[in-house]
Amino acid sequence: MWKKLKRSAQGAHVPHRKNTSDQATRQLPLPEKIVLPMQQHIGAPCTPCVKKGDDVFVGTVVGKAGGFVSADIHSGVSGKVASIDTVLMPNGARVQAVVITPDGKQTKDPSIQPPVVTDAKSLAEAARACGLVGLGGAGFPTAVKLSPKDVSAIDTLVINGAECEPYITADNREFIECADTVMEGIAAVKEHLNIAKVIIGIERNKPEAIDLMFNLTKDDPAYTVKPLPSVYPQGAEKVLIETCTGREVPRGGLPADAGVIVMNVTTVSTLGKFLKTGMPLTTKRLTVDGSAASEPQNVEVIIGTPISFVLSNCGVKDEAKVLMGGPMMGTSVSDEEMPVLKQNNAILAFTEKDAHIPAPGACIRCGRCIAACPMGLSPVEIAGAYKKGDVDELNALMVDLCIACGTCSFVCPAKRPVTQTMNLAKLAQRKGGKK
Ligand code: SF4
Ligand code: SF4
Structure with missing residues (x-):
């Protein structure tokens, strides 16, 4: 029986390299x-x-x-x-x-032409007509996300503006260059799904976006702008929900099971643009x-x-x-x-020079991959269970919770391909232990 996950949420301090934060698109x-x-x-x-x-x-x-x-x-x-x-x-x-x-x-x-949106159903239809998917990288169809089984159980809309990967500043520029459609998209989802609270989560390394959103929302108590620690993978959905709301998504569950819908900032802004223009x-x-x-x-x-x-x-x-x-x-x-x-x-x-992947060394059992895993997993033990083909152990070690974030590989001093092994172990778990 699954016990409540204890997540260390330690993550990794990756270099930010947000070289393009201040550059207009x-x-x-x-x-x-x-x-x-x-x-x-x-x-x-x-x-x-x-x-x-x-x-x-x-x-x-x-x-x-x-x-x-x-x-x-x-x-x-x-x-x-x-x-x-x-x-x-x-x-x-x-x-x-x-x-x-x-x-x-x-x-x-x-x-x-702009869509006519009057309720949750027509908002989801608009997202469908827009061809909208999760633009932060997930690609999950937005119309489906906006059609939860029990909309009355959703009390919080979390806007994902973490953008925690090094180099990437596209979402930061969306906040800065398209603040009007960010706000319009959020307002439409909030109104038509009757969601009480909005939390806009932005990593602290984006001070301009934080200030802008704070100024645009400060007079409405339903909105909170939450500066987030700049620790990778802060933008991973489950990590973000926990940081913003203190709630945990159950194993095998969806954010809706924690009363939350999470939308990436560019996704919600694109919805705002579509509602205005129909493009x-x-x-x-x-x-x-x-x-x-x-x-x-x-x-x-x-x-x-x-x-x-x-x-x-x-x-x-x-x-x-x-x-x-x-x-x-x-x-x-x-x-x-x-x-x-x-x-x-x-x-x-x-x-x-930078594309070179160093040859992996032997595991030195240092435990850094365990300390850093944001899902509280034990990659080194999972790798052992995978090697043995032990599907019961893979289940017990909850490999299905791995979000393939790459943190374990990043921190491994032996440069082992830990994330790739996790992906193979997840596949083996799904296939009942067969590699
Ligand atoms: S890739 Fe999986 S096992 Fe590795 S740190 Fe991320 S969640 Fe944990
Ligand atoms: S971080 Fe690398 S060397 Fe350390 S225990 Fe994990 S796999 Fe082994």
Whole structure:
């Protein structure tokens, strides 16, 4: 029987490297093509609803959601469908993709108009029409998040502005550049889901965003701006809920089981924009940084833009490794022609020197991975149980709670691939012990 989790919540003091915090976002020019994979979210893939030769506009649906847990995909350019192809995704899967050649006119789809939202149901429908997913990296469809089984049990909306990964400042810029739509999106969720309290959690290394949100909310007692410790992984959903509310999400449960909905700041702001304009999710702000980036910056790009186009427009050269996302949880890019996806928030490029992965040494049983794990797990014991194929022990050690945050690998003095072992152990647990 599972006992209440005792989380150390120690985490790791990773270097911040928020080099681009103060830089206004630059809009990148139109690429020669955009590539829209039909899987840019957790859940069922989309089905292309256009064919080669079709004309599309900015905001036209090109991929229809494949189920309740799914999200439509829209074109960010006006132009012609060049092909329906298959592309390799960062996780190694091949998926269908709609390839579009822009005509350079950026004509808006004539059907675009702001939605009529009157209650929780129509708000969730608006999020669905926007093609909105968790933009902090999770990719969970927002319409599903806004449709909890028992909405009356939700009393707190937590806005995730932690942005705890090194380098990434895209959410910080969303607070600063789009404070109006951040507030409008929050107000809509609060009103239509009848949520009593809002807590806006922002790591202390973003003082401008904290001050701005504090000034915008100080006259409304329903709002709290919570400066968070700058300790990785402060933005992990369960850690954030505990820091902001003191509540713990039960094992195998959802934030709703703790009476909470968590929304990333860029997600809620994009909802605010959609409610105003009716323009679905077609662009994304990315932090481009890393030792191979001579001009670190935040850029706004059309979703589907090839990463190679982003790199060449941001002074990246001699890169030996490119990551989609941050250095702790990002995914290595095996082909720079891969497109920017909805949930990407950074492209980081590193030189050979910084891309080098040291050879792992033997475990010295120092226990640092245990002390640092934000979920209170024992990675060293889990690794042993995995090696033995002992699924009962993996269950007892609660490997399913691992959030793949990378903290254990970061602190390991022997440079062991601890996180990768945790991922394999989780898989083995799901498969009943088979490796
Ligand atoms: S990757 Fe998993 S085991 Fe490692 S620190 Fe994060 S939650 Fe703990
Ligand atoms: S931190 Fe590394 S060396 Fe230390 S116990 Fe964990 S796996 Fe072993």
